[in-house]
Amino acid sequence: AQRVTQPEKLLSVFKGAPVELKCNYSYSGSPELFWYVQYSRQRLQLLLRHISRESIKGFTADLNKGETSFHLKKPFAQEEDSAMYYCALRGGATNKLIFGTGTLLAVQP
Amino acid sequence: DAGITQSPRHKVTETGTPVTLRCHQTENHRYMYWYRQDPGHGLRLIHYSYGVKDTDKGEVSDGYSVSRSKTEDFLLTLESATSSQTSVYFCAISESGLAGPGELFFGEGSRLTVL
Secondary structure: OOEEEOOOOEEEEEOOOOEEEOOEEEOOOOOEEEEEEEOOOOOOEEEEEHHHOOOEOOEEEOOEOOOOEOOEEEOOOOHHHOEEEEEEEEOOOOOOOEEOOOEEEEEEO | OOOEEEEOOEEEEOOOOOEEEEEEEOOOOOEEEEEEEEOOOEEEEEEEEEEOOEEEEOOOOOOEEEEEEEOOEEEEEEOOOOHHHOEEEEEEEEOOOOOOOOOOEEOOOEEEEEO
């Protein structure tokens, strides 16, 4: 079965501090992992995907197949990073995305 | 923003009444999805469509049905609404299938309250 686990409901950090949003997954094949973000009063949108190996808004995420993790990191948090972050998994003969429960990131001034 | 509109955006209804939510897209994307968003559960897939008249169940399909008679519209129906279906419903679309990047474009959400 496919499953995505985000253990933290809320992560509160101060501006300028490093951020790590945890994501673990369960899937027996080769997964595709994504991070989606929902800013206040905005639509849910794609932040980054593991196959692109890109950095968006200073965020990076590396797929670790040994630990089945896809943690989202940023070295210096900004107040505008405050949002709800969802990790998502796509796997198998399907075009479905399975989402985690989300982590609310609050960056304090 | 991708051309996705959901209607109604807000609805309050009573237990036992039927409810239909509409998702309309102008992007001609093949794949359309209905998710519900609940605190502590995140986003859960209800149903999805991979073409006109082609639909399949998601994680939480009980109590919901869908229809897609044309590419641009994907309807979600609650035949007899229950209080457990109080939620925010999101429609999403995707252009590509397995070979594609897999990005979903989301609507603004429909908030449904069942009293």
